[in-house]
Amino acid sequence: MPDIPEARPAATVVLLRDGDRGMQTLLLKRNKALLFAGGMWVFPGGAVDPEDIDAAGGDLVEASRIAAAREAREEAGLSPHLEDMVLLSHWTTPVVEPKRFSTWIYAAPLLADEDVVIDGGEIHDARWVDVRQAVAEHESGELGILPPTYVTLCTLARYDTVAQMVAQERHSEAPEVFPVFARDAEQLTVMFRGDAGYHSGDISTPGARHRATLVDRHWTYSYCDVDPAFPRLIRT
Numbered sequence: 732m733p734d735i736p737e738a739r740p741a742a743t744v745v746l747l748r749d750g751d752r753g754m755q756t757l758l759l760k761r762n763k764a765l766l767f768a769g770g771m772w773v774f775p776g777g778a779v780d781p782e783d784i785d786a787a788g789g790d791l792v793e794a795s796r797i798a799a800a801r802e803a804r805e806e807a808g809l810s811p812h813l814e815d816m817v818l819l820s821h822w823t824t825p826v827v828e829p830k831r832f833s834t835w836i837y838a839a840p841l842l843a844d845e846d847v848v849i850d851g852g853e854i855h856d857a858r859w860v861d862v863r864q865a866v867a868e869h870e871s872g873e874l875g876i877l878p879p880t881y882v883t884l885c886t887l888a889r890y891d892t893v894a895q896m897v898a899q900e901r902h903s904e905a906p907e908v909f910p911v912f913a914r915d916a917e918q919l920t921v922m923f924r925g926d927a928g929y930h931s932g933d934i935s936t937p938g939a940r941h942r943a944t945l946v947d948r949h950w951t952y953s954y955c956d957v958d959p960a961f962p963r964l965i966r967t
Contacts, residue, residue, distance in 0.1 A: 735826045738833040740791060742799035743776030744811055745819070745838040745883060747893050752861050754893055756884070757847065758874075759806060760856035771875050774883075775803040776834070795835040803839075807857060808848030811839035817897055818905045819886065820964075822879045825912045825921075836883055838900060840893045863888045872948040878910065878921050881943065881950045885965040906964060919945040925961025 746757040756774070763770040779791070779798040787793035796813050803809045816837040824831035847857045860868075866884050868874035876884070890896040911922045913934045920934045920942050927938030934942070940955040941964075954963050 736829060736831045738823050738831040740779035740795060740798075741777060741832040741834040742779060742795040742802065743774045743834055743836045743879075744799035744803050744816065745774050745836065745887065746803060746807070746809060746811060746841055747838055747862075747887075747896065748841050748859070749893050750859075750861055752863075753891050754862045754887065754896065755859045756862050756865065756887070757807060757809070757857060757859055758865065759849065759854045762853055762855050771877055771880075773877070773880060774836075775799075775806045775809075776836075777802045777806075778832070792835065796837065799835070799837050799839075806849065806854050809841060809845050810843075811841060815839050815842070815897075817900045819883060819900060820879075820906050820908055822908045822910070825910055827912055834879070836879065838887065838896065840897065862890075870949050875948070876950075878943050878950055879908070882908075882952070882964050885952065889967060903966075906962070908964065921950075923961070923964060925957040 748755050758772045759775060760772050761770060776799060779794050783794040783798040783801065784791065786797050796816050799816065800811050800813055803811055816839045819836045819838050821835050823833045849857050862884055865874060866888050869876055869881060887896060908923065911929055911932055913920045913922060913932050915934065922929045922942045924941065925939055926941040928934050928936035939957045940953045941957045941961060943950045943952050952965050
């Protein structure tokens, strides 16, 4: 068995503000030339640096908060407050990937009206978009995003305001997500815990379905006959 690359600690922050039609979030478009998620729309984020760990006194979770805020400043010129960040989930990259991350995903309200500033290098574009509109654009094949971004947007789409989101998510358990990738001749599938094929990696295994499938350039989430021990990732 080949060595499995270690998952590097990382952090992402979903920046949010209230709009006329509900919550808005900031999406950044990564440079197409980048090996990881090139050309995809993402939330600000990146690896946890040693300086972040030092600033957190060695506490890795606190360091992830510091890293998320730092990445928001570096990639978008915005400054979320650490104390306002709400942990939404924690994703670990599948073992088959050569570059792996252990990523804490936070949501944070923006309390000040700051201008978005991108570097034009790693990030090539930025846009504020209604959360529900972003989901709709992705499901129509217009907005290229990765599964963690899709699941996060769908979860946030149930809220009308940032205050409502914070009040609910601050007291909700943040899921630990360790997906398994599988590909056949027609489609790419990401299986989550509770899926019948999760441990074998075989998407045709009969039984429970807890997965996201890439169809016509957009992800479709399925949750059917899953043991209650493995709750939905997209909460309704």
